[in-house]
Amino acid sequence: MIVQSLETVTLVGAGLATIAEIARCEALGPTLVAADGGAAHCLAADRMPDAVIGDMDSLGALAAQGIASERLHAIPEQDSTDFDKALRNITAPLVLGVGFCGARMDHQLACYNVLVRQPHKRCVLLGDTDVVFLAPPNLKLDLQPGTRVSLFPLGLVEGVSDGLKWPIAGLNFTPDGRIGTSNAALGPVEISVTGPKLLVILPRSELENVVQALLATPGAWPAL
Missing domain, CATH: 3.40.50.10240 (Thiamin pyrophosphokinase, catalytic domain)
Structure with missing residues (x-):
């Protein structure tokens, strides 16, 4: 390194x-x-x-x-x-x-x-305008109601959520199929995904919030 x-x-x-x-x-x-x-x-x-x-x-x-x-x-x-x-x-x-x-x-x-x-x-x-990062296996974000939460897949991936206006459980996300842009937080949000393929896109005002959340999140994807 x-x-x-x-x-x-x-x-x-x-x-x-x-x-x-x-x-x-x-x-x-x-x-x-x-x-x-x-x-x-x-x-x-x-x-x-x-x-x-x-x-x-x-x-x-x-x-x-x-x-x-x-x-x-x-x-x-x-x-x-x-x-x-x-x-x-x-x-x-x-x-x-x-x-x-x-x-x-x-x-x-x-x-x-x-x-x-x-x-x-x-x-x-x-x-x-935004911050973008790869969703870890499990993510908890302390968001205000109405905060824009966009989820964009760069491969086949599934997940479950709590605190989103439109829950993602049971959905198959793919770049050429279903995507998850322009969702919204109802308050604190928790997202779990099956693989390292889903980008999370939030307003740039959430940078400090995202940094705090990721540093507090245990577990990480292994190297490919």
Whole structure:
């Protein structure tokens, strides 16, 4: 592992990310890591990343801005994204990703793919409107009534729920079949799922709530 932390880690990508968003994530995860070009966002926020991981196609520009060589960790293979390279080389209870949503839809979809392919890595992505994460085997969220709860499958998965306006028990979710967007909380919500295939999408205002819930949730998916 390139980065090992007992605390939550903030991972910054090269997509849309504001100084305020980086600061918000850092308040929850003080170790700062950049996925290649995400280092530019860190420097713009006057923050020096503890590590930069990726294929380093921006290496020249980053080195010129004073990032020490020992902080740069090049992984030159082109079979995976910089998000994938970074996430698989971080060991932490939770990773907060900012700068991976928006800008390009193909990059965003690729990040969702990585969440499912690396289910043992707990990671929450912060976007301009939502937070997205892979549902663990069991999840409890303390939500206010009316909070939007969207469930989107990236594979065949079933589950049960308590506290949702439209319960999911008995439903088979698939990307090309039934999905669960625009559900709503009646209050605290509990969801259990059969496999690491279901994305949970909540309003971005719930970031701190989600972090607290995931860190308090026992059990995790094994590595695939």
